[in-house]
Amino acid sequence: MPELPEVEFCRRALSRWTQGRTITQVEIADPRVVRDSRTARPSAGSALAAECLRHVARHPIGLDRVGKRILWRFEAGSLLLHLGMTGRWTRGPSAFPKVRLHLDSGDVLTFHDPRLLGGIVPFEDGRAAHAAFTADLGPDALLASLPRLTGKRAVKLVLMDQTVVAGLGNVQAMEALWRAGIHPLRQADSIDAVEHVRLSDAVKRQLLGTLTMLGEGDEVVYVEERGAPNPFPLYQRAGERCPQCAPAGRTSLIQHFRQGGRGTWWCPGCQGEPPRVAADTG
Ligand SMILES: [Zn+2]
Known part of the structure; x- marks a missing residue:
């Protein structure tokens, strides 16, 4: 399952693929992966969230990461990306997509997630997006110093x-x-x-x-x-x-x-x- 390095790999790849590009079409092949909130039950997609995703995913600005979460910032909002256990983003033609983003370069970016534990949460409100992005997370294991470890747990x-x-x-x-x-x-x-x-x-x-x-x-x-x-x-x-x-x-x-x-x-x-x-x- 993806851990920090695999998620950072994904962040860098999405950043490289979309630098200076516009997303011209959003295809939602499996609406279950597009959710209203970070804490929504996996696979509980919603029509409202799908509409929000289509509205937000257009002009990318940049991608941030904390732990295993990615926040993809756009001019009209943000997308919180989760890879869960089996989620991944790829470029090029591929089978069994959940979501496809078509770029003005002709490239197609695809989100796959056979186990449906990952997903996409769209936000129009920047503050709500940032709150969801960092909620319940300690400092990033790569970017911050390791906090003092306490307690009797292993x-x-x-x-x-x-x-x-x-x-x-x-x-x-x-x-x-x-x-x-x-x-x-x-x-x-x-x-x-x-x-x-x-x-x-x-x-x-x-x-x-x-x-x-x-x-x-x-x-x-x-x-x-x-x-x-x-x-x-x-x-x-x-x-x-x-x-x-x-x-x-x-x-x-x-x-x-x-x-x-x-x-x-x-x-x-x-x-x-x-x-x-x-x-x-x-
Ligand atoms: Zn040894």
Whole structure:
């Protein structure tokens, strides 16, 4: 599922494709993805929202991102874009579109979302758009410094809590903890000042590394999709030798367990044994 780097990839692609362009036609093939509000039930599209989208999506100004949300600003309003689990924007002809935007260049931009957990929320009012864009989100994981992590919950779950820090999902959080040498089951408030600096740095390196890996193309593949290539050193590599340990002469094998319903991979050589005081993993 898309995390901060994949959403930033999308923001950059939409910005590149629409720079100096006008949208000449909005085709809504599946109205369920166009919603009245950010908190509307997924797939609860509305005719009013569809009308608003047609009115707003004309002269693009620019795109902002906080965490996994994009705000696309237009002369007549804004669009709040969500990718959810399977949403993506592409350029060029494609099957099973939800929404198509035709540009004056002849290009066609398509929004796909088989699971319907993403969507588009149009706003004519700029203040309402900005409020929805930032509601219930902590500081952006890439652009802001990592806030102090508190509480008895496991540090990985706190990193994935969008109200604490926005943009990290399962893969980015676990890979960052591995880079920082912190066990994912540590209680958040057990992270000391030195570890916090290391983790903050690891989060930035992790996100920038993934962004670099995604490159500047038109298509992005989500690693959790069936059959997708796995470019990550830790994710889904249980039993393999840890590439971070090898240069230090250790031969640690990557381990796996379930945490908060999601798979977690970790290395005992880099991250130590599980803490004796168990964190809350719910
Ligand atoms: Zn290791």
